[in-house]
Amino acid sequence: MRKITFRDIIRKVALGIILNTKSGLGVSPIISVSYNVSMILGVNFGNMTFVLYTVFVLIEVLIHIALKKGQGKELLITLGKDLLQLPLSLVFTRFMNLFSAWIPAPENGFVLQLLVLVAGIICIGIGAAMSLDMRIIPNPGDGIVQAIADCIRKTVGFTKNCFDLFNICISISVGLIFAHRLIGIGVGTVLSVIGVGRVIALFNHLFMGKLTKLAGM
Numbered sequence: 001m002r003k004i005t006f007r008d009i010i011r012k013v014a015l016g017i018i019l020n021t022k023s024g025l026g027v028s029p030i031i032s033v034s035y036n037v038s039m040i041l042g043v044n045f046g047n048m049t050f051v052l053y054t055v056f057v058l059i060e061v062l063i064h065i066a067l068k069k070g071q072g073k074e075l076l077i078t079l080g081k082d083l084l085q086l087p088l089s090l091v092f093t094r095f096m097n098l099f100s101a102w103i104p105a106p107e108n109g110f111v112l113q114l115l116v117l118v119a120g121i122i123c124i125g126i127g128a129a130m131s132l133d134m135r136i137i138p139n140p141g142d143g144i145v146q147a148i149a150d151c152i153r154k155t156v157g158f159t160k161n162c163f164d165l166f167n168i169c170i171s172i173s174v175g176l177i178f179a180h181r182l183i184g185i186g187v188g189t190v191l192s193v194i195g196v197g198r199v200i201a202l203f204n205h206l207f208m209g210k211l212t213k214l215a216g217m
Contacts, residue, residue, distance in 0.1 A: 009127050010088065014092055014093075015099050017031060017120065018096055019120030021045070021100075024105055024106070025188030025191075026192070027185075028120075029189055029193055031052070032189065033167055036174045036183045036184060040183070049089075053093070056144040057082055059147070061082050063150070121199060122199055
């Protein structure tokens with residue numbers, strides 16, 4: 001069996017996000033803001049997600065400078081890892097555009113929409129679990145959560161829930177103010193918040209040992 005590659009991981013997460021979006025039941029909280037802005041302005045969803053991720057990386061850099069001020073070499077290493085998220089984001093959002101062009105939205109009712117949503121949640125969860133287990137450069141959505149957690153000295157799980165809620169509130173506000181309706185927020189958004197964490201936990205329980213072997217760790 002071939003080794004798991006970095007491209008496999010970002011491709012799987014990108015596919016999951018697009019499936020989540022194409023379900024029509026609500027987008028993932030972490031990209032709900034970029035989805036709202038892209039729909040309102042009529043610009044490319046993947047490109048707007050790259051802009052959002054760039055903002056996340058800049059926030060991470062500022063947080064790490066504040067936390068590691070005076071630590072010299074350790075600060076430089078941390079900032080280097082932060083900035084490496086930018087090329088990762090560029091590749092990631094190109095995959096998003098590719099899958100968005102290839103995958104049609106389901107048109108045969110709620111059951112098919114739900115199946116597409118579940119497939120998206122599974123892909124996102126598996127991709128996120130692979131990224132965490134292999135300790136590679138995180139995507140900015142995960143990176144900013146970790147940085148904020150370090151800053152406020154709370155657990156990543158608690159910080160993730162708060163950050164998801166923050167993004168949902170921003171998305172609701174943007175949609176109501178500029179389009180006078182909700183955009184991309186629905187039952188799928190809630191199921192994504194709950195489901196991705198459960199998929200990560202289950203995947204790690206069943207496959208973490210095999211994954212590290214495939215990754216050559």
